Amino acid sequence: MRKETRLSQARAILADLDLPKAQQNERTALCLLALLDLTPDKKWSRAQSPMIGITPIMDWARKHYGKDYAPNTRETVRRQSMHQFVQAGISLYNPDKPERPVNSPHAVYQIAPELLDVLRAYNTAHYTNKLAAYLSVRTTLAEMYARRREMAMVPLKVKEGTEIVLSAGEHSALIKRVVEDFSPRFVAGGRLAYVGDTGDKYGYFDADLLKQLCVALDNHGKLPDVVIYSEANNWLFLVESVTSHGPVDSKRHTELELLFAGCSAGLVYVSAFPNRKVFLRYIEAIAWETEVWIADAPSHMIHFNGAKFLGPYTRA
Helix, strand or coil, X not given: CHHHHXXXXXXHHHHXXXXXXXXXXHHHHHHHHHHCCCCCCCCHHHCCCCCECXXXXXXXXXHHHCCCCCHHHHHHHHHHHHHHHHHHCCEEECCCCCCCCCCCCCCCEEECHHHHHHXXXXXXXXHHHHHHHHHHCCCCHHHHHHHHHXXXXXXXXXXXXXXXXXXXXXXXXXXXXXXXXXXXXXXXXXXEEEECCCCXXXXXXXXXXXXXXXXXXXXXXXXXXXXXXXXXXXXXXXXXXXXXXXXXXXXXXXXHHHHCCCCCCEEEEEEEECCHHHHHHHCCCECCCEEEEECCCCCCEEEECHHHHCCCCCCC
């Protein structure tokens, strides 16, 4: 019971320090207790600050709390518990030898001295005030992660007063290029009807515009990544952003054709790629009577359209 109580207390402290939910677990609680050399029979006031490595932390947890982690768990302990401790300033990394190589088997961790003072007050009347003072001068790791995620999001301006925030990642970065680089060149004056991958599948959806075009949709999951309307030509561009999957192949062409069967505008099918290397991986799958746009050559398109565009170019 004493062991379980101590583990519960350690997990409560992880929550007090506002660590991400993924680190508010038993494994990370044991790491904290090992950093403090706080065995079940010790009071919090007797917490220490030894320098200790990953394998010794696991050995300590086995000896004092009966938690037997397999040797291949070492990287999990390092990457999913101790790494976050260092990021949050909870633990120092190689305080005895900061120049020690990152992958050194001799790497050690030590509880930050300012936090040690706070934790020695745990279960006393002074803990709340000490914790508040400690947190007041630092950003918690959960806040850091939230801020970092927000910075990683891709803002996309589509019209005055409107901004879409795309999820982070190369797929969203390509969608941004489609709207900002492809559309102005090939759909001049185009009106954005839909953008996926916003973190919210319904993030940008101009239902009124599609209704005007006689498009009735009941399954957003089958929509292409970007839909743009050219009023000048009465064309509706259906664009798939291809980074790891999803060009307009014959199967996808048929799906989109059925989905937009009632559309009063002409349909233009486009597969967008970040570069030629990715394009070449999918070249055999691309359906005829479709278009290809490559972001690193934004002024050009490849037309899989047979004789429709056959003819010589006039050189200046």
